[in-house]
Amino acid sequence: xxxxxxxxxxxxxxxxxxxxxxxxxxxxxxxxxxxxxxxxxxxxxxxxxxxxxxxxxxxxxxxxxxxxxxxxxxxxxxxxxxxxxxxxxxxxxxxxxxxxxxxxxxxxxxxxxxxxxxxxxxxxxxxxxxxxxxxxxxxxxxxxxxxxxxxxxxxxxxxxxxxxxxxxxxxxxxxxxxxxxxxxx
Amino acid sequence: xxxxxxxxxxxxxxxxxxxxxxxxxxxxxxxxxxxxxxxxxxxxxxxxxxxxxxxxxxxxxxxxxxxxxxxxxxxxxxxxxxxxxxxxxxxxxxxxxxxxxxxxxxxxxxxxxxxxxxxxxxxxxxxxxxxxxxxxxxxxxxxxxxxxxxxxxx
Numbered sequence: 621x622x623x624x625x626x627x628x629x630x631x632x633x634x635x636x637x638x639x640x641x642x643x644x645x646x647x648x649x650x651x652x653x654x655x656x657x658x659x660x661x662x663x664x665x666x667x668x669x670x671x672x673x674x675x676x677x678x679x680x681x682x683x684x685x686x687x688x689x690x691x692x693x694x695x696x697x698x699x700x701x702x703x704x705x706x707x708x709x710x711x712x713x714x715x716x717x718x719x720x721x722x723x724x725x726x727x728x729x730x731x732x733x734x735x736x737x738x739x740x741x742x743x744x745x746x747x748x749x750x751x752x753x754x755x756x757x758x759x760x761x762x763x764x765x766x767x768x769x770x771x772x773x774x775x776x777x778x779x780x781x782x783x784x785x786x787x788x789x790x791x792x793x794x795x796x797x798x799x800x801x802x803x804x805x
Numbered sequence: 806x807x808x809x810x811x812x813x814x815x816x817x818x819x820x821x822x823x824x825x826x827x828x829x830x831x832x833x834x835x836x837x838x839x840x841x842x843x844x845x846x847x848x849x850x851x852x853x854x855x856x857x858x859x860x861x862x863x864x865x866x867x868x869x870x871x872x873x874x875x876x877x878x879x880x881x882x883x884x885x886x887x888x889x890x891x892x893x894x895x896x897x898x899x900x901x902x903x904x905x906x907x908x909x910x911x912x913x914x915x916x917x918x919x920x921x922x923x924x925x926x927x928x929x930x931x932x933x934x935x936x937x938x939x940x941x942x943x944x945x946x947x948x949x950x951x952x953x954x955x956x957x958x959x
Contacts, residue, residue, distance in 0.1 A: 639830035758822040786818045
């Protein structure tokens with residue numbers, strides 16, 4: 621197998637994970653594709669080390685995370701001020717009890733694929749200020765302190781944003797599930 | 806915030822998000838990346854960014870640059886002590902007399918502006934700065950309002 625063929629196999633093996641990381645952080649397909657391309661161009665430059673490394677997947681995801689965050693910082697800062705000037709605060713932070721259907725019931729009532737699609741959609745619709753720390757915490761396994769350091773914000777803000785993101789997910793998923801259940805019933 | 810509620814919610818969201826499988830990359834992505842890599846490797850090394858040059862060439866070019874820099878420093882130092890350089894420097898400074906004139910004119914204008922400020926007093930200056938800041942704040946407010954309005958209509 622030539623080097624080019626080996627790299628192609630490596631690319632095809634890891635592309636979904638890298639693309640997922642970028643897509644979930646950026647919530648924009650074109651930007652996620654650009655970041656994925658950039659990640660693999662960097663990987664190509666170090667393919668000698670990565671080729672047989674058991675940590676190649678982790679390296680790729682870390683680079684994808686960092687490039688996505690750079691992308692958000694570089695290209696979206698100017699807009700975030702305007703877009704979050706009025707909409708960044710969630711004033712109706714009432715504490716209602718968590719009322720998702722039990723997982724067993726959900727599996728009976730909803731197709732797993734539909735459920736995943738609902739969740740992906742809800743995730744994409746979250747504002748970047750909430751989505752990014754949520755994804756870093758729950759999907760990339762970073763701690764609050766690491767997230768605060770990466771995003772350059774306070775620990776308190778990270779915790780608040782993640783809490784708001786969870787609440788927003790819950791609020792967005794509940795009506796969608798109800799309507800889906802209504803349609804499928 | 807109710808801790809029980811928070812913990813429940815965190816556990817729930819964690820479980821839901823961790824069940825998500827990786828998203829499928831678009832089929833066009835791998836060919837696009839491979840094409841980009843092929844194009845990149847076809848470009849001659851001297852037309853690529855320095856960090857992507859072959860290591861030996863990078864080392865050689867670095868040594869050449871260091872030698873050039875050292876040579877320039879040495880030549881400059883020698884030139885400073887060469888006979889006739891002072892006379893040549895005098896001629897060059899004559900050529901820059903025009904620059905000196907421009908600097909003097911700007912300096913006079915600056916002094917005149919300072920006099921005007923003194924004559925008008927700080928109240929007028931503060932009022933002018935306040936007006937500029939208010940205009941800036943109005944621009945930000947209208948811009949933000951317009952942006953929110955535009956997004957709301959989507």
